[in-house]
Amino acid sequence: DGGITQSPKYLFRKEGQNVTLSCEQNLNHDAMYWYRQDPGQGLRLIYYSQIVNDFQKGDIAEGYSVSREKKESFPLTVTSAQKNPTAFYLCASSTPTGGAVYGYTFGSGTRLTVV
Amino acid sequence: AQSVTQLGSHVSVSEGALVLLRCNYSSSVPPYLFWYVQYPNQGLQLLLKYTTGATLVKGINGFEAEFKKSETSFHLTKPSAHMSDAAEYFCAVTKGGFASGTYKYIFGTGTRLKVLA
Numbered sequence: 442d443g444g445i446t447q448s449p450k451y452l453f454r455k456e457g458q459n460v461t462l463s464c465e466q467n468l469n470h471d472a473m474y475w476y477r478q479d480p481g482q483g484l485r486l487i488y489y490s491q492i493v494n495d496f497q498k499g500d501i502a503e504g505y506s507v508s509r510e511k512k513e514s515f516p517l518t519v520t521s522a523q524k525n526p527t528a529f530y531l532c533a534s535s536t537p538t539g540g541a542v543y544g545y546t547f548g549s550g551t552r553l554t555v556v
Numbered sequence: 557a558q559s560v561t562q563l564g565s566h567v568s569v570s571e572g573a574l575v576l577l578r579c580n581y582s583s584s585v586p587p588y589l590f591w592y593v594q595y596p597n598q599g600l601q602l603l604l605k606y607t608t609g610a611t612l613v614k615g616i617n618g619f620e621a622e623f624k625k626s627e628t629s630f631h632l633t634k635p636s637a638h639m640s641d642a643a644e645y646f647c648a649v650t651k652g653g654f655a656s657g658t659y660k661y662i663f664g665t666g667t668r669l670k671v672l673a
């Protein structure tokens with residue numbers, strides 16, 4: 442079955458360390474998105490990509506970086522510049538206009554904790 | 557600018573009672589509106605959506621929502637709550653569109669539904 446796979450499910454980061462969250466989809470979707478979820482704040486957009494080798498900053502991109510070298514993959518790196526990285530991270534995908542008509546498909550998330 | 561307000565961060569209902577989760581939006585253009593459900597430590601799953609046409613939309617698991625343009629609302633209802641409905645629910649409105657090449661969401665802050673036995 443098609444879907445989005447996020448790994449790992451739980452991730453622990455030490456102070457000053459960069460970590461990378463994986464997101465892979467086999468839905469043949471062009472558009473992919475990264476959201477951060479904090480209690481009581483809903484979901485906030487970090488980065489999104491509409492096509493391979495292209496991506497745009499969302500509302501809270503500082504301290505994060507992404508790449509889109511393959512259609513299927515959209516990894517997110519949480520850098521040491523992100524001062525409060527503890528959160529639940531969600532990856533999603535859609536066809537370019539399908540987000541408005543069919544909705545997004547979400548992965549099951551990665552919970553990142555700073556130790 | 558588009559925005560979404562969900563009234564009540566926590567809602568408790570008895571099993572078998574009516575579920576009503578409120579969502580109001582502001583949008584300068586006709587919106588596309590969505591409700592998503594999230595179970596603990598899971599991603600979001602689409603419950604239902606309004607794009608065009610009939611203003612009363614039915615979704616999965618017996619949920620439905622009505623788009624009321626005059627009230628700028630898109631409240632989610634279910635006639636009879638079940639224990640399995642306990643989850644967090646998010647209302648979302650799209651921003652962007654064909655001109656920008658993609659549709660992004662603005663999410664509400666979520667409503668956690670608790671179902672009491």
